[in-house]
Amino acid sequence: MPSSHSTPTLQDVARKAGVSTATVSRCLNSPERVVAETRTRVMEAVEQLGYTPNFGARVMAAKRTFTIGAIVPTMENAIFARGLQAFQEELHARGYTLLVSSTAYDARVEKEQIKALVARGADGLLLIGYDRDPALYSYLAQQGVPAIVTWAYARHDARAAIGFDNRGAMAQLAGAVIAQGHRRIAMISAHQRGNDRAADRVAGVRDALRSQGLAEDSLQVIETAYGIETGEVAMTTLMRARVPPTAVMCGNDVLAAGALCAAADLGLNVPGDVSVTGFDDIELARIVTPALTTVHVPHREMGRKAAQALIAMVEGAPQEPPTELTTSVQIRASLGPAPGI
Amino acid sequence: MPSSHSTPTLQDVARKAGVSTATVSRCLNSPERVVAETRTRVMEAVEQLGYTPNFGARVMAAKRTFTIGAIVPTMENAIFARGLQAFQEELHARGYTLLVSSTAYDARVEKEQIKALVARGADGLLLIGYDRDPALYSYLAQQGVPAIVTWAYARHDARAAIGFDNRGAMAQLAGAVIAQGHRRIAMISAHQRGNDRAADRVAGVRDALRSQGLAEDSLQVIETAYGIETGEVAMTTLMRARVPPTAVMCGNDVLAAGALCAAADLGLNVPGDVSVTGFDDIELARIVTPALTTVHVPHREMGRKAAQALIAMVEGAPQEPPTELTTSVQIRASLGPAPGI
DNA sequence: TCGGCAAATGCAAGCGCTTACATCAGTGTT
DNA sequence: AACACTGATGTAAGCGCTTGCATTTGCCGA
Numbered sequence: 001m002p003s004s005h006s007t008p009t010l011q012d013v014a015r016k017a018g019v020s021t022a023t024v025s026r027c028l029n030s031p032e033r034v035v036a037e038t039r040t041r042v043m044e045a046v047e048q049l050g051y052t053p054n055f056g057a058r059v060m061a062a063k064r065t066f067t068i069g070a071i072v073p074t075m076e077n078a079i080f081a082r083g084l085q086a087f088q089e090e091l092h093a094r095g096y097t098l099l100v101s102s103t104a105y106d107a108r109v110e111k112e113q114i115k116a117l118v119a120r121g122a123d124g125l126l127l128i129g130y131d132r133d134p135a136l137y138s139y140l141a142q143q144g145v146p147a148i149v150t151w152a153y154a155r156h157d158a159r160a161a162i163g164f165d166n167r168g169a170m171a172q173l174a175g176a177v178i179a180q181g182h183r184r185i186a187m188i189s190a191h192q193r194g195n196d197r198a199a200d201r202v203a204g205v206r207d208a209l210r211s212q213g214l215a216e217d218s219l220q221v222i223e224t225a226y227g228i229e230t231g232e233v234a235m236t237t238l239m240r241a242r243v244p245p246t247a248v249m250c251g252n253d254v255l256a257a258g259a260l261c262a263a264a265d266l267g268l269n270v271p272g273d274v275s276v277t278g279f280d281d282i283e284l285a286r287i288v289t290p291a292l293t294t295v296h297v298p299h300r301e302m303g304r305k306a307a308q309a310l311i312a313m314v315e316g317a318p319q320e321p322p323t324e325l326t327t328s329v330q331i332r333a334s335l336g337p338a339p340g341i
Numbered sequence: 342m343p344s345s346h347s348t349p350t351l352q353d354v355a356r357k358a359g360v361s362t363a364t365v366s367r368c369l370n371s372p373e374r375v376v377a378e379t380r381t382r383v384m385e386a387v388e389q390l391g392y393t394p395n396f397g398a399r400v401m402a403a404k405r406t407f408t409i410g411a412i413v414p415t416m417e418n419a420i421f422a423r424g425l426q427a428f429q430e431e432l433h434a435r436g437y438t439l440l441v442s443s444t445a446y447d448a449r450v451e452k453e454q455i456k457a458l459v460a461r462g463a464d465g466l467l468l469i470g471y472d473r474d475p476a477l478y479s480y481l482a483q484q485g486v487p488a489i490v491t492w493a494y495a496r497h498d499a500r501a502a503i504g505f506d507n508r509g510a511m512a513q514l515a516g517a518v519i520a521q522g523h524r525r526i527a528m529i530s531a532h533q534r535g536n537d538r539a540a541d542r543v544a545g546v547r548d549a550l551r552s553q554g555l556a557e558d559s560l561q562v563i564e565t566a567y568g569i570e571t572g573e574v575a576m577t578t579l580m581r582a583r584v585p586p587t588a589v590m591c592g593n594d595v596l597a598a599g600a601l602c603a604a605a606d607l608g609l610n611v612p613g614d615v616s617v618t619g620f621d622d623i624e625l626a627r628i629v630t631p632a633l634t635t636v637h638v639p640h641r642e643m644g645r646k647a648a649q650a651l652i653a654m655v656e657g658a659p660q661e662p663p664t665e666l667t668t669s670v671q672i673r674a675s676l677g678p679a680p681g682i
Numbered sequence: 683t684c685g686g687c688a689a690a691t692g693c694a695a696g697c698g699c700t701t702a703c704a705t706c707a708g709t710g711t712t
Numbered sequence: 713a714a715c716a717c718t719g720a721t722g723t724a725a726g727c728g729c730t731t732g733c734a735t736t737t738g739c740c741g742a
Contacts, residue, residue: 007484009728020692025730035690050483055462056400057728060697065397067461075441076426077624078419085417088443097457100416100441102429116438120408121396142391143348228624257628264630283418283569287598289605289630350698361722366700376720398698401727 008049017045028053059121068310069099069117070126071110073195076102077226077254078282080128083150086303087126094311096123105225107194111136118143124314126306130154130161131196146313150306152197153324160313161322162306166197169295169327170204170249171211173277176293176329177247178212181338182275185209186220186245188234188255201251201279220245224255231258232265239266239274246274246338253278253285253294260288260334271336281330290333298325349390358386369394400462409651410440410458411467412451414536417443418567418595419623421469424491427644428467435652437464446566448535452477459486465655467647471495471502472537487654491647493538494665501654502663503647507538510636510668511545511590512552514618517634517670518588519553522679523616526550527561527586529575529596542592542620561586565596572599573606580607580615587615587679594619594626594635601629601675612677622671631674639666 103110125147153163192199209216224230250256256278278294285292429439444451466488494504533540550557565571591597597619619635626633
């Protein structure tokens with residue numbers, strides 16, 4: 001008799017349906033192996049008892065959790081939100097559940113979270129960017145947990161990845177800025193240490209300067225945490241200099257939104273007095289005034305494909321080579337000709 | 342001998358340290374019950390083997406997962422992001438891991454996700470709002486999984502909750518709008534069905550109209566999905582009417598941002614031609630032009646307290662009564678006097 | 683009619699861990 | 713010196729499920 005107080009178990013269902021636990025288990029996991037009549041009886045028992053399989057037991061017996069972990073730097077702004085949403089949708093469609101945790105851009109926290117997720121039996125992991133302690137990669141390999149790198153793409157790295165060329169995309173955007181006659185260009189970047197995307201974006205701007213025959217060390221870079229307020233502060237510093245830049249390229253749209261606010265506060269006209277650009281093309285970019293010139297990233301596509309690739313790896317498919325997604329420069333009102341041109 | 346290929350188990354550690362599995366388990370879970378010397382030996386073995394406890398086994402034996410689930414309507418925009426981030430931070434500090442999933446505002450998906458999280462052994466659940474199939478609440482009760490309702494607060498409901506009075510807050514904001522002389526007020530709301538927050542906000546506006554002796558059925562309400570674009574569409578519809586409203590109150594900041602975009606596209610001046618308000622006071626509200634008048638919600642505080650309360654419940658504390666957090670009306674440039682006043 | 687085969691189901695051995703209880707070795711008491 | 717007691721550790725019984733293998737059942741052809 002099912003004990004009336006604790007949650008029902010396979011046993012209880014089996015007893016109620018008058019079959020063995022094995023049959024119940026099969027009904028739940030490979031219904032085609034059970035005759036229709038029995039199956040109906042079992043399913044009714046399941047229904048009546050309100051039975052839910054015990055996850056721990058199932059995991060232990062089956063060695064699979066159907067859980068995928070994602071470790072992102074932050075959930076607070078929208079940078080990762082859309083891609084993650086698409087990732088989860090695809091996962092959900094394939095019967096997997098997503099576990100998200102965030103690191104606040106702290107490598108130590110990231111390490112903890114990775115271990116926590118692996119300990120919790122994540123079948124696979126979504127990681128942002130490449131740059132982390134190599135020991136973590138060996139740890140994952142040792143534990144047999146596949147991982148996929150996203151939001152970045154490195155041709156030379158064999159690791160599974162779905163991303164885009166941060167450096168090339170930023171170089172292209174910088175090319176557009178330079179083409180507008182800007183020569184005094186500054187950049188507001190996230191901290192580059194441990195953040196390859198940020199570092200690549202700075203490098204991209206340098207690439208563009210160089211290829212135009214401009215002095216690349218003339219590029220002034222302010223590093224700061226991601227955030228609207230930090231973007232405001234950085235922009236204010238920049239524009240109060242003796243010779244302020246005529247274009248400020250930001251490491252992402254959030255910083256750029258902050259820069260725009262600061263410009264407004266300082267009474268500067270954008271793009272009349274100074275041009276501002278972002279990166280990511282999140283919704284924010286369209287809403288701010290003036291609308292932001294930025295790099296469009298196919299976040300949803302990235303999330304979806306990452307899910308597909310990761311599931312394939314989890315299910316034992318041979319690891320695919322990294323995939324590069326194409327980005328495009330979105331020219332909007334925040335970029336104009338350099339003043340005096 | 343530890344099999345060289347599979348991951349090490351408690352057994353392996355015990356063997357290596359020359360103790361029983363019970364002792365190893367105790368070292369890991371209640372170190373003070375083991376003599377220092379033994380403990381050191383065990384910890385060394387753990388270290389050398391790179392042992393990580395098997396989550397499933399642990400869960401099954403201990404009946405606890407130290408995992409909390411959160412089910413939010415969406416991760417795509419920032420409405421829930423900040424609160425969730427705070428929730429996770431507090432959880433993490435207390436040794437719990439957060440599992441997030443989203444429902445796309447679909448009650449069926451929510452049901453699935455709740456079951457999935459319970460099946461995955463979530464010790465407790467964070468839910469948004471009250472409005473859902475009562476069967477779900479009984480299911481949770483039967484499964485013994487405590488849940489806390491957030492982003493809403495209902496005095497009359499005994500359910501554990503940490504939230505704010507959506508209706509009262511919106512009424513207060515509407516009061517401010519009316520005080521500016523607005524009489525033709527329209528509202529852009531999320532779909533109210535299954536979304537008590539949205540419904541309460543509409544009701545709040547009606548309350549305010551009534552208490553000012555205005556005809557509450559004169560309030561025109563457009564329901565739409567949450568999103569910037571949907572906000573734009575709704576605003577366009579509203580402003581193209583023969584007698585357009587002089588103030589448009591939006592169910593949240595995202596819709597309001599869309600409304601502001603639409604106003605700009607239509608060549609309307611805000612607040613000269615029409616005032617716009619939001620709700621939530623997410624970062625967006627400060628960035629848009631003009632800055633948004635909205636209701637400030639203490640998201641981080643809510644997230645933090647929700648974590649504390651939920652953990653207390655999970656750990657067996659008697660259920661606390663619902664907690665109400667205070668909101669405040671944030672007046673910014675998007676609200677001005679009604680035209681012609 | 684009966685042997686043989688396949689399909690359906692049952693049996694029971696784990697999966698790796700926690701924990702109640704048993705055991706054992708010291709310590710202090712009388 | 714015998715005893716009770718305490719603290720450290722070991723023993724072993726599950727936790728609820730999956731799954732390889734054994735058993736049963738029903739049907740076919742000979």
